[in-house]
Structure formats: C-alpha cells, structure tokens
Amino acid sequence: MPTIDYNAELNVVVAVRGHPFDRNALASMFEAMERIAFTFVDQPLAARIMDPDLLDGFDALCLYDMPGIDFSATEDRPRHVAPDPRIVAGFERLLEAGKGIVALHHALAGWPAWPEYAEALGGRFLYKPGSLRGSGRPDSGYRHNVKYDAVVLDPAHPVMAGIPPRFAMEDELYLAEVFEDSIVPLLRADHNFVAENFHSTSAAMEGRMFTNEGWNHADGSDCIGWVKRAGNSPLVYLQPGDDHLTYDNPVYRRLVENAVRWVASPAAHAWARAG
Secondary structure: OOOOOOOOOEEEEEEOOOOOOOOOHHHHHHHOOOOOOEEEEEOOOHHHHHOOOOOOOEEEEEEEEEOOEEEOOOOOOOOOOOHHHHHHHHHHHHHHHHEEEEEHHHHHOOOOHHHHHHHHHHHEOOOOEEEEOOOOEOOOHHHEEEEEEEEEEOOOOOOOOOEEEEEEEEEEEEEEOOOOOOOEEEEEOOOOOOOOOOOOEHHHOOOOOOOOOOOOOOOOOOOOEEEEOOOOEEEEOOOOOOOHHOOOOOOHHHHHHHHHOOOOOHHHHHHHHHO
C-alpha cells in the first residue's frame, strides 16, 4: 500500500463554527504541519463554497464544523435546519468530482435534516431523538475528558503510518450512530460504549448537564476512526478532537496530517473511484 508523502505541498480548506472550539489552539495544530497551508472558512459561508469550482486549487477539505443546527430555538431545541438546495447540489458535485475530505469530532453532528450527509460521513451524532436510516433513534451520548487507549485496527493503512499500535488519549467520546456496513475501521477506543458510561445530549439541551437519568441507549460502536468512499471522494473520519488536550497530542497531530495527506493523494482518489 502506498505511503504518505510528507513532502507534498498542499492547500486545505478547514470549515469551522457551529460548535464552540479554541480557534487559536486548533490553528496551532494545523500550523505545525509543514508544507500544508490551511485556510479557515467559517459557517455559514463554508457550506456555500463546498463546490468543485469554488474549491478548485485546494487539495482537500477538512470539516470541523456543525452546520444545520439552531441552538437558539426556544422550542424543540435544537432546531434542525435543512440545507439550501444549492448547498446540497454543490456538495454532491464535490463528491462526484472526488475531492478528498477529512471530518473531525463534532462534524458527525452536522446537517441532521440531511440524511445523505450522514451517509457521506459514515454516521451521525444526534442531539435529540430522530429518524435515521428509516428507524427511530435516541439522542446520542457524550462524555468529556475520558482517559482511554486508542487501538490501531489496520496498521497497514497509510493513515496509520507512524502511529503506535496503542496510545493514550484524553478526549470527549461519543455514543453515536456508526454505519459499520459502509466504513473501513482504522481505530477503536478501549472503552465500554454503554449508556451508563455516557451522558444524554437531550438532557444537556434541557439544562441537565452530565446526566443519563431516564435515558436509554443501546450499546454502541467503539470505532473512532475510519475511511470510506463518499461518492468518488476518499473520506477519513476521526472522532477525537474536542480541545487543546487532543490538539496538542503529537500522535493525534500525526493522525490528522496523515489523513489530510492521504485523502489528497492520487492513491486515495484511485481507491475511492475503484469502489
């Protein structure tokens, strides 16, 4: 399998906003990656430039955003906002053109009113109960500052180049929906993904933080990193990425750089189109 080319000069757009984050700490992580120029674009503008013509000249797209959710709504909070048809059409063209995509952490919650977006990413984090793949699903779970070991599942994949077989993390974990039938698992968390180990996101939206009282959720997937084909695009999703503790982790930095360089590579594009 081809290796990562760390000498390639790349230009990458990073879509941000929709969820609180430390912009300076995140930027520091990206700035440490040599020979890659990262351009931050905030939502809602970011969604409108996700089009192959507008991203011409950029080698990859990194999603660290959470569009399509209105947290200011006073009823049925948060309110799901459907994307403009022009946004959907542009993103579909982007996948048809094969632009490489890396999605990080809370990006899994983006565009909850757009089922195909979840299919593209390989799963969904639900802020409140909803329908997914034709069936009702409960709200997802979260747990901050979990200390766990991440375990490499596919050491031969280029995204795992230079990554230890097992490494320590302290980050937020999700009990979310993972479409295991459409992903290639790369990384798992050595943690028990059961409801009692997580907090209800719906309860948090109601002002009851850090509780799972009265919340029922089936056991979930421990997969926290995968690759998949999204149309003709190679896509990597990495669930870690909540705050500076993770941004500053040298292994995580290597993971993200590997992911960006892989989705921008000819080998990744050939792999996606061969699907």
